[in-house]
Amino acid sequence: MVAIPLTPAAAEPAFLGGALACLGVGLLTAIAAGVCAVGARRRLDRLAWLAYALGAFSALATLVARSLAAGALALSNMYESLLGVTLALLVAALLMRRFWTPRPGKPVETGEADGEPGPMALWAQMIGLLALGALSYAATLPREIAPLMPALQSYWRAIHVPAVLTAYALLTLAFASAAGYLIQDARRARPETLALWDELTYRCVAIAFPVLAIGVMLGALWANEAWGRYWSWDPKESMSLATLLTYGAYLHLRLNSPASARALAWTAVAGFAMTLLTYFGVNALGVGLHTYGKLGGSP
Secondary structure, three states: OOOOOOOHHHHHHHHHHHHHHHHHHHHHHHHHHOOOOHHHHHHHHHHHHHHHHHHHHHHHHHHHHHHHHHOOOOOOOHHHHHHHHHHHHHHHHHHHHHHOOOOOOOHHHHOOEOOEOOHHHHHHHHHHHHHHHHHHHHHOOOOOOOOOOHHHOOOOHHHHHHHHHHHHHHHHHHHHHHHHHHHHHHOOOOHHHHHHHHHHHHHHHHHHHHHHHHHHHHHHHHHHHHHOOOOOOOHHHHHHHHHHHHHHHHHHHHHHOOOOHHHHHHHHHHHHHHHHHHHHHHHHHOOOOOOOOHHHOOO
């Protein structure tokens, strides 16, 4: 029997497959939880989040294996950045469920009524769908490890990129919450249920906004070191600023105006559209200083 050495490059596909499998199982379990009786629903909900936690661990293992194979932090192209966003999305969702969302077993706080699933059941389904969609798309992208371009050979890459990707993950959670609000508002859900969605959206944006602002500032410092100027009005820089201002508008409306929760939810959805244009749009068009090979390049 010939032993096959397990190298980081060989382990990466296995870890990626494991992450996809865990997220698929978690999503199916979360969907099942939404249609079961209350007792079974809570058990299935815990299983779904356990699967998401295993998916996060597998995504982390994929990034670590790829970083070891590349000899550098693997956050230099769209495939790797999507791994990072998925990992941050799952970790942030797990932390928010543990510390900042209504506790299981309290029907009033979770929005459960008359045996119907509350917001947290739908939120778990949406998170699973978004994470599985992002990782599935990542699996279709080129995965060859290429030498880093000179502009990426900087310690700033390990500081700026994780901050921005973490902000994107939190804004994805905010989108899920805002979309959940709009869906249940259309179904004429109870005011207490809608209030939970509104509060969850606000908490996600309130954390993401300063993280994104820090990421943009770190990017300006990196730009000055790499290109000799802090700001070039590059398409990605401009879109990052527009995204930041959109979420700044959301926070202003949430804290300092009588804007309705429905208007706030639509503002969060608009902000997520800006986020997608910033993250994918510029790279898809292949314009500006941040593309590095369109969708195969820097996030």
